[in-house]
Amino acid sequence: MKNLVDKFARKIVQAGLADNPLVCGLDDELVWNRSDPAAPMLAQVVANMRINSLICAEPAEPYRSILRFLCRNRPATINPQDCETRTFLHDLPVTDVFSADAVLSRLRYRKSVIICDEDKVRVISFGTVSPEQAFVTLSSVCFSTFVLFFSRLLEQKRAGSLDDHALNLCERIRPLVTPPARKPPRLATGPFSSIRDAAAAMVEAGRQTVNLGLVDSYFGNISCRLEDTICISQTGSSLDELARCIDPCPLDGSSCTGITASSELTAHNEIYLSSTCRTIVHGHPKFVVILSMACDRMNCPNRGQCHVRCDRARFIEDIPIVPGEVGTGPTGLCHTLPPAIRDRRGAIVWGHGLFTTGKIDFNEPLAGLLAIEQMCRRIFFEEIGATG
Amino acid sequence: MTGWCGKILRIDLDSSATDILRPDPVRYEKFIGGKGLAGSFLRDRITLAWDDPAAPLLIMTGPLVGTAAPTSGRTTIMSRSPLTGTVTDCSVGGRLGFHLKRAGWDGVLITGRAANPCGIVIDNETIKLVDAVELWGADTATVFQRLQKRDNSVATIGPAAENGVSYASLMVDRHHAAGRGGIGRCFGAKNIKYLVVRGSGRVSVHDKAELTAAREEILRLAAASPVLMGEHGIARFGTGALYDLMDARRMMPTDNFRRTRFAAAPGLGAVAYAKRFQPKQHGCMGCHIRCKKVTGHKNRTAMPEFETMSHFTALIGNTDPDLVVRANDLCNRLGMDTISAAATLACYRELEGEIDLAPSLLALLEQIGTGSTRLGRELGEGARAFARKQGRPELSMDVKGQELPAYDPRGAYGMSLAYATSTRGGCHLRAYPISHEILRKPVATDRFTFSGKARIIKISEDLNAVVDSLTACKFIFFAAGPEEYARAFSAVTGMTITAQDLLEAGERIYYQERLMNAANGFDDRDDDLPARFFKEPGSGSAPGTPPVDRAAFLEARRKYYRIRGLDAQGRPTPEKTRQLGLA
Ligand SMILES: [Zn+2]
Numbered sequence: 001m002k003n004l005v006d007k008f009a010r011k012i013v014q015a016g017l018a019d020n021p022l023v024c025g026l027d028d029e030l031v032w033n034r035s036d037p038a039a040p041m042l043a044q045v046v047a048n049m050r051i052n053s054l055i056c057a058e059p060a061e062p063y064r065s066i067l068r069f070l071c072r073n074r075p076a077t078i079n080p081q082d083c084e085t086r087t088f089l090h091d092l093p094v095t096d097v098f099s100a101d102a103v104l105s106r107l108r109y110r111k112s113v114i115i116c117d118e119d120k121v122r123v124i125s126f127g128t129v130s131p132e133q134a135f136v137t138l139s140s141v142c143f144s145t146f147v148l149f150f151s152r153l154l155e156q157k158r159a160g161s162l163d164d165h166a167l168n169l170c171e172r173i174r175p176l177v178t179p180p181a182r183k184p185p186r187l188a189t190g191p192f193s194s195i196r197d198a199a200a201a202m203v204e205a206g207r208q209t210v211n212l213g214l215v216d217s218y219f220g221n222i223s224c225r226l227e228d229t230i231c232i233s234q235t236g237s238s239l240d241e242l243a244r245c246i247d248p249c250p251l252d253g254s255s256c257t258g259i260t261a262s263s264e265l266t267a268h269n270e271i272y273l274s275s276t277c278r279t280i281v282h283g284h285p286k287f288v289v290i291l292s293m294a295c296d297r298m299n300c301p302n303r304g305q306c307h308v309r310c311d312r313a314r315f316i317e318d319i320p321i322v323p324g325e326v327g328t329g330p331t332g333l334c335h336t337l338p339p340a341i342r343d344r345r346g347a348i349v350w351g352h353g354l355f356t357t358g359k360i361d362f363n364e365p366l367a368g369l370l371a372i373e374q375m376c377r378r379i380f381f382e383e384i385g386a387t388g
Numbered sequence: 389m390t391g392w393c394g395k396i397l398r399i400d401l402d403s404s405a406t407d408i409l410r411p412d413p414v415r416y417e418k419f420i421g422g423k424g425l426a427g428s429f430l431r432d433r434i435t436l437a438w439d440d441p442a443a444p445l446l447i448m449t450g451p452l453v454g455t456a457a458p459t460s461g462r463t464t465i466m467s468r469s470p471l472t473g474t475v476t477d478c479s480v481g482g483r484l485g486f487h488l489k490r491a492g493w494d495g496v497l498i499t500g501r502a503a504n505p506c507g508i509v510i511d512n513e514t515i516k517l518v519d520a521v522e523l524w525g526a527d528t529a530t531v532f533q534r535l536q537k538r539d540n541s542v543a544t545i546g547p548a549a550e551n552g553v554s555y556a557s558l559m560v561d562r563h564h565a566a567g568r569g570g571i572g573r574c575f576g577a578k579n580i581k582y583l584v585v586r587g588s589g590r591v592s593v594h595d596k597a598e599l600t601a602a603r604e605e606i607l608r609l610a611a612a613s614p615v616l617m618g619e620h621g622i623a624r625f626g627t628g629a630l631y632d633l634m635d636a637r638r639m640m641p642t643d644n645f646r647r648t649r650f651a652a653a654p655g656l657g658a659v660a661y662a663k664r665f666q667p668k669q670h671g672c673m674g675c676h677i678r679c680k681k682v683t684g685h686k687n688r689t690a691m692p693e694f695e696t697m698s699h700f701t702a703l704i705g706n707t708d709p710d711l712v713v714r715a716n717d718l719c720n721r722l723g724m725d726t727i728s729a730a731a732t733l734a735c736y737r738e739l740e741g742e743i744d745l746a747p748s749l750l751a752l753l754e755q756i757g758t759g760s761t762r763l764g765r766e767l768g769e770g771a772r773a774f775a776r777k778q779g780r781p782e783l784s785m786d787v788k789g790q791e792l793p794a795y796d797p798r799g800a801y802g803m804s805l806a807y808a809t810s811t812r813g814g815c816h817l818r819a820y821p822i823s824h825e826i827l828r829k830p831v832a833t834d835r836f837t838f839s840g841k842a843r844i845i846k847i848s849e850d851l852n853a854v855v856d857s858l859t860a861c862k863f864i865f866f867a868a869g870p871e872e873y874a875r876a877f878s879a880v881t882g883m884t885i886t887a888q889d890l891l892e893a894g895e896r897i898y899y900q901e902r903l904m905n906a907a908n909g910f911d912d913r914d915d916d917l918p919a920r921f922f923k924e925p926g927s928g929s930a931p932g933t934p935p936v937d938r939a940a941f942l943e944a945r946r947k948y949y950r951i952r953g954l955d956a957q958g959r960p961t962p963e964k965t966r967q968l969g970l971a
Pocket of ligand 1: 219220221282283284352353
């Protein structure tokens with residue numbers, strides 16, 4: 001348990017979510033990654049819930065400032081509209097009291113609570129089988145509030161009602177969210193002829209996708225087509241830890257071992273069957289998601305339903321944006337994404353993320369992922385028109 | 389009160405009298421429904437012999453049954469088990485719960501013993517006990533043929549229950565089994581052949597819009613779940629989709645758990661069955677996953693579930709999928725649990741020196757179900773009794789007398805602990821650690837460690853106790869969680885309840901079962917696995933999956949006892965009993 005606690009404390013720092021998170025895990029006894037004055041209070045929270053792990057973190061910048069900004073009017077909840085929130089978190093409860101009672105009353109019905117008092121901004125989340133759940137939740141809270149803040153800014157700009165406070169904050173954190181342009185790293189060159197080679201290339205490409213900040217926590221997926229097999233990352237696997245988390249799925253459907261494969265296996269399959277591409281990478285780059293959600297058709301009959309319905313062909317430059325939910329339901333992205341991505345370097349799913357493809361190996365889709373995110377970020381800041 | 393009907397039908401077969409129980413709302417709040425509510429009625433009579441006429445037999449639905457809450461059409465059948473002597477309950481699908489609720493009943497409590505074989509017919513408010521002498525001895529297919537209509541639900545026992553098979557099942561709506569623990573035999577002991585229910589009322593819901601919103605959240609999560617709705621998921625292939633995975637993980641119990649790899653397995657997965665039998669989708673009432681599969685041809689019979697596919701091949705050394713389908717159908721017709729039947733035969737086969745069982749498999753099953761031979765009758769007592777009689781008790785792969793299902797515990801340590809602590813004996817469903825140890829939900833855990841598992845198992849037992857009380861399907865919890873179901877529950881009942889409140893009720897419900905078992909003398913000596921798993925390796929890549937470390941297992945169990953609030957012998961404490969409101 002202690003090694004899991006330490007592992008996820010480390011991952012939080014690596015992911016830039018917080019500098020000094022407090023993480024605990026519980027089997028029959030509570031173990032912490034470090035000591036902290038808040039530990040006894042948090043131990044009380046743990047004791048009053050049926051959980052096995054908990055994270056309490058003061059988010060790093062820019063998340064901290066964004067959260068403080070979103071909490072400034074003391075909302076009971078923050079309600080981002082992106083896919084991670086819609087599917088997994090529903091809404092984000094907020095309190096300004098850092099006490100066991102205040103925390104418990106939120107965590108008893110939701111996966112996280114944001115505590116924003118005079119002094120500090122904290123996020124608390126928990127797991128029932130592993131601290132990994134708490135890590136994923138923390139990561140989603142940071143991701144979705146980031147996306148919410150910048151999407152609102154864009155909406156306000158388009159409506160001509162830009163809020164000065166928001167704009168000031170945007171200016172202030174802009175250096176943090178616009179790192180110097182990076183060239184995509186060089187990855188193994190294909191074509192790959194064995195499952196082993198393909199898997200090794202996937203492990204490398206997955207790690208770089210995370211390193212480049214193009215996906216958070218365990219979201220995203222990656223696959224490679226061999227002659228008659230698709231190798232794909234497993235459901236709930238972290239792209240930076242793919243070794244032993246890759247399922248080879250025969251294209252003829254002769255085996256069900258792919259039952260643990262990514263929830264987007266069907267979409268990947270469809271893309272391979274309708275094109276000549278050999279590799280697919282899917283990430284959640286933030287500015288791609290932000291721009292995808294900014295539709296200015298105020299009187300659209302589908303407004304509020306953009307995640308499942310859109311009757312206009314929307315693009316950011318050459319990249320199409322399609323509606324679609326995770327997985328294979330009637331409104332699943334497996335129906336909308338494959339036709340949209342044909343003959344293109346990538347396609348965006350509304351409020352969710354980006355898929356890119358490659359003809360040979362992972363150099364092309366990773367470069368595409370990076371380039372499209374950089375393009376979206378440039379477009380965003382051009383439109384906001386802020387200096388800096 | 390919304391969601392619940394507020395009424396339980398009590399039938400006393402000694403006097404043929406019926407009356408209506410109206411449980412206190414507090415009792416509903418504490419025990420929710422299904423498993424929890426049934427347990428609250430069974431507890432003070434659990435020390436009666438299972439076949440004592442005064443021993444109650446309970447059929448209970450939950451507050452979500454008959455509403456738009458997804459996968460919530462299930463029913464709990466509970467009594468004291470003739471196989472294990474523990475409390476036993478089965479969550480069964482079909483449309484039994486749906487009709488019971490629509491007839492205005494949260495459940496049925498049956499005591500006494502009918503003088504002659506009888507059927508219970510519930511048509512909304514009207515209750516009839518009818519003579520069933522003519523159908524006594526009939527197989528379940530015949531009973532369904534005779535009684536099943538489009539607008540009713542039928543539950544029936546087969547000859548196995550009448551002939552004293554300790555693992556006799558109750559079959560519901562043709563294809564659904566309340567399979568485990570010999571619950572069918574409890575019906576037989578009361579001289580009940582069948583139950584027919586028709587309900588035409590409506591289940592009231594507190595806030596329909598809110599329920600719709602909760603439903604959407606749950607369906608969205610289900611769609612995002614590869615295990616449920618994916619390309620290889622159980623909606624498409626049934627639970628048999630797990631077969632290839634269990635082979636790939638080298639944890640398929642083979643040759644009575646002597647090995648964990650079956651060489652013929654790669655050709656015997658769900659895809660092979662799909663090609664051969666072109667199964668059709670079939671589901672329980674109120675479920676969109678529809679994981680049940682029935683054969684494509686005219687006389688539709690249920691396709692085997694994963695456990696049956698595995699145990700009727702690897703465990704007994706059979707390589708013929710046709711034989712699996714026929715054995716499954718025969719067990720359903722005779723009304724007996726496929727897991728226990730196959731596992732008992734595997735024990736017999738090991739005793740006999742690994743003979744080829746395939747040629748005589750159907751004949752043996754027939755002999756068990758009809759009790760027509762001495763061997764059949766002996767095998768009908770279950771693996772533990774059979775192995776004891778042969779002087780080789782170590783060859784029975786059971787916990788508390790119930791035969792183990794198709795996940796080898798050497799390949800998943802949480803599973804090994806969960807088998808041991810299960811209140812109904814060898815059962816994978818109480819904590820279902822396969823969810824995280826194999827299927828990566830809600831996230832993956834390391835299947836080869838006990839670290840953290842004690843608490844995880846305890847929490848999952850609580851969760852599944854709630855699921856069985858709501859009464860929803862465990863499969864949806866690969867995707868959704870208590871958070872989403874708390875919303876559905878609140879919308880249906882009008883009570884404001886959180887995910888953690890539900891888990892608290894789950895803890896109470898599960899502890900209640902520990903109390904019942906302790907009252908019958910069960911303790912740590914029973915919370916254990918067969919010695920084989922601590923001594924013999926499985927068949928992973930060389931040198932093989934190691935045996936479970938006994939000391940580590942015992943340490944994890946000690947932790948589990950502390951976390952669950954039991955004493956060092958695994959017995960409930962007065963303090964915890966009071967704390968959970970069970971004193
Ligand atoms: Zn995604």
